[in-house]
Amino acid sequence: MTLILGIETSCDETAASVVADGCVVRSNVIASQHELHREYGGVVPEIASRAHLERIVPVVERGLGQAGVGFDEIDAVAVGNRPGLIGSLMVGVSAAKAMAWSAGKPLIGVDHVRAHLYAAALRDAGAGGDVQGGEGSGLAYPVVGLVVSGGHTRLYEVAGPTRMRLLGKTIDDAVGEAYDKAAVILQLGYPGGPNLDRAAQRGDATKYDLPRSLLGKGSLDFSFSGLKTALLYKVRGTPRGRGQRAVFERSADELTDEQRVDLAAAFQGAAIDTLMIKLGRAIDQLVEQDRAPGGIVIGGGVSANSLLRRRVAELGERRGLAVHIPGMAYCLDNAAMIAGLAYHDLRAGRCDGLDLPVIATTGV
Ligand code: KG4
């Protein structure tokens, strides 16, 4: 059995996990910083890195403790080293380097976006279940992959855990970022995405008409800034003036609860429709190119979304494709996806040196 300790600090969650053979999660510890950032309505990078610094050692200790393994039993230390906030990444990467060096264990840097696409392969220790696809991965490749997070909205053709080709990405906001901004517009509180999802489930999506931005006819890119602005205008009316000086007709305080949840539902309908249309397009294009995928995989914070999970499952059924959706514990940022994916690098002999850099952008 191969045990990998994973560490993740790319944004505002300090996380550690031990994963066996690339898919069986023995522990998954996540220390969220939501309370620290709530009053600012978003993640403050400097506060995030300081909080990581305070938490990283206890979080790793809990990760090992809950897995019931000693550090000497670990085969490698894996860490998310890109993409993310540089100050935050630096804390996890420095800790991982120190641990790997002091114990003479291999160090593996993992791309966070790639790890989100692997999260659906993870299962809880003791949960059983079939593992198809072999090599420690429950995914039956090739699949079409959709990463939907606070920082990324990307479509991939995925040939294996570490082999993927970018098909399209957002040209402005990521879908999670659009959710967070829409929640601010609707005064739904922080963190925005889950709050908006909950509000949307109480609303009627047909009461308001919001745009689906599809870009060019065959485009697999995404755009969400128009949707966000359309929502703002629906809530506050058409502004006079631009930018900081814009004066709106009304305030969001004037919304009734019913209007608020109906607007949330309309936003959710438009955002998820857009994702589904592009996902369908990507599958069509791959089929036309004789590269038909056998399944669909989604990952990233927005894969926790109730409507997206349902629509992806329906699409898979309609098209006869296997559907791989991460368990709720593995949608948001976590270290299990880092440790799980690193297993494939370790097996392929791809390890890093102590010069492993931190990088703000994804490499895939
Ligand atoms: O993957 P993640 O934890 O962090 C990044 O890598 O960015 O994703 C966080 C994003 C946030 O924008 C959050 O609002 C969104 O995922 N999110 C959701 C839901 N849960 C989290 N968006 C829509 N519906 C949800 N249920």
Ligand code: ZN
């Ligand atoms: Zn993420």
